[in-house]
Amino acid sequence: MSQTVIQKFQGALTRAARARQNGHRAAVFWLTGLSGSGKSTIAHAVEKKLFDMGKHAFVFDGDNVRHGLCSDLSFSPEHRSENIRRIAETCKLFAESGTICLCAFISPMAADRQRVHAIVGEDFHEIHVSCPVEVCEERDVKGFYKLAREGKIKNYTGVSAPYEAPETPALRLSTAAEPLEQSVARTLEYILACIELAEP
Amino acid sequence: MSQTVIQKFQGALTRAARARQNGHRAAVFWLTGLSGSGKSTIAHAVEKKLFDMGKHAFVFDGDNVRHGLCSDLSFSPEHRSENIRRIAETCKLFAESGTICLCAFISPMAADRQRVHAIVGEDFHEIHVSCPVEVCEERDVKGFYKLAREGKIKNYTGVSAPYEAPETPALRLSTAAEPLEQSVARTLEYILACIELAEP
Numbered sequence: 571m572s573q574t575v576i577q578k579f580q581g582a583l584t585r586a587a588r589a590r591q592n593g594h595r596a597a598v599f600w601l602t603g604l605s606g607s608g609k610s611t612i613a614h615a616v617e618k619k620l621f622d623m624g625k626h627a628f629v630f631d632g633d634n635v636r637h638g639l640c641s642d643l644s645f646s647p648e649h650r651s652e653n654i655r656r657i658a659e660t661c662k663l664f665a666e667s668g669t670i671c672l673c674a675f676i677s678p679m680a681a682d683r684q685r686v687h688a689i690v691g692e693d694f695h696e697i698h699v700s701c702p703v704e705v706c707e708e709r710d711v712k713g714f715y716k717l718a719r720e721g722k723i724k725n726y727t728g729v730s731a732p733y734e735a736p737e738t739p740a741l742r743l744s745t746a747a748e749p750l751e752q753s754v755a756r757t758l759e760y761i762l763a764c765i766e767l768a769e770p
Numbered sequence: 771m772s773q774t775v776i777q778k779f780q781g782a783l784t785r786a787a788r789a790r791q792n793g794h795r796a797a798v799f800w801l802t803g804l805s806g807s808g809k810s811t812i813a814h815a816v817e818k819k820l821f822d823m824g825k826h827a828f829v830f831d832g833d834n835v836r837h838g839l840c841s842d843l844s845f846s847p848e849h850r851s852e853n854i855r856r857i858a859e860t861c862k863l864f865a866e867s868g869t870i871c872l873c874a875f876i877s878p879m880a881a882d883r884q885r886v887h888a889i890v891g892e893d894f895h896e897i898h899v900s901c902p903v904e905v906c907e908e909r910d911v912k913g914f915y916k917l918a919r920e921g922k923i924k925n926y927t928g929v930s931a932p933y934e935a936p937e938t939p940a941l942r943l944s945t946a947a948e949p950l951e952q953s954v955a956r957t958l959e960y961i962l963a964c965i966e967l968a969e970p
Contacts, residue, residue: 582814582817582818583814583817583818583821587821588821591821591824614782614783617782617783618782618783621783621787621788621791624791626826626867626868628863628866628867630863634863634866635863638859638862638863638889639856639859639860639863641859642852652842656839656856659838659839659841660839660860660863662838663828663830663834663835663838663839663860663864664863664864664867666828666834667826667828667864667869668826669867669869689838
């Protein structure tokens with residue numbers, strides 16, 4: 571096995587080749603918003619629609635990351651940042667492999683989201699899932715707002731910890747003002763425009 | 771957005787549905803062996819062949835993991851284990867998304883590979899890329915064996931740190947005894963049998 575052979579095989583597959591084969595480019599769509607704003611719901615609905623169109627997409631959220639890749643991390647500010655960093659690096663690999671990444675994370679700090687942007691590069695798209703905390707709290711899908719108000723959960727985003735809303739997201743959804751179907755349709759439309767192949 | 775709607779959307783896409791759409795199942799093929807044994811070369815060659823067959827595969831190796839996801843880790847035994855753990859968790863996500871994972875890591879400790887197996891589950895396949903250290907050292911593609919012999923690199927697997935060869939790998943390649951093409955062909959054949967859909 572000569573070095574020539576090794577170099578011939580190494581890195582032979584480009585992202586462009588994968589995109590041509592898949593019929594779409596890959597990118598990272600980062601949904602940020604309060605707990606209960608609808609991030610995961612929208613991400614999963616969009617994933618299903620992309621799948622039905624024959625496109626490769628995958629949802630990243632607390633459910634599949636916190637129990638595995640980031641199971642060693644707490645919810646301290648340092649560990650939250652490291653959590654976001656690892657997700658960003660993982661999504662970068664997924665995007666290289668040709669998969670559209672739909673990331674649903676509260677990610678309350680603008681600095682952390684900027685770090686994701688720096689890691690992922692130009693394929694990063696920030697989507698703000700905007701919803702007043704009162705509405706999120708009324709939904710309280712997980713029952714965490716109640717516990718946070720009672721002080722049984724500390725540093726809960728929107729209650730006892732800050733949420734820094736994106737100033738200029740690529741897309742802003744208002745899930746208290748528009749029906750779910752509309753948020754999903756707008757997200758899908760935005761994504762389809764982003765992943766379209768440059769040339770036929 | 772009612773809780774009913776949320777539950778309806780969550781987790782709607784199963785691995786089986788993705789496999790049907792892709793025309794193949796996903797799994798994790800873990801190539802372990804000394805530096806210079808040919809792991810990365812074989813992995814990239816197999817990836818290209820799978821790609822040419824229209825299948826989704828992705829190579830994980832030091833090049834794309836050590837600079838990103840695991841850039842905060844050193845080469846100490848603890849950090850090597852954490853490095854392997856994160857790769858395993860990442861591959862688990864890739865496999866869930868439908869991608870065939872080709873992992874090329876020295877991963878010298880049997881315990882670390884067993885941990886990968888425990889994380890990934892039944893989709894884990896261990897492939898031993900076997901090659902005598904003398905042959906690897908002669909190749910010395912990266913020039914690291916020379917530095918290790920001179921003591922300029924400490925704890926180098928096969929020189930000054932142990933390599934625990936798998937006792938019962940799913941597949942064993944002998945890259946000093948068989949030509950590269952044969953190792954690639956045998957690996958591909960094994961993988962194709964593993965990822966075949968159970969039903970037409």
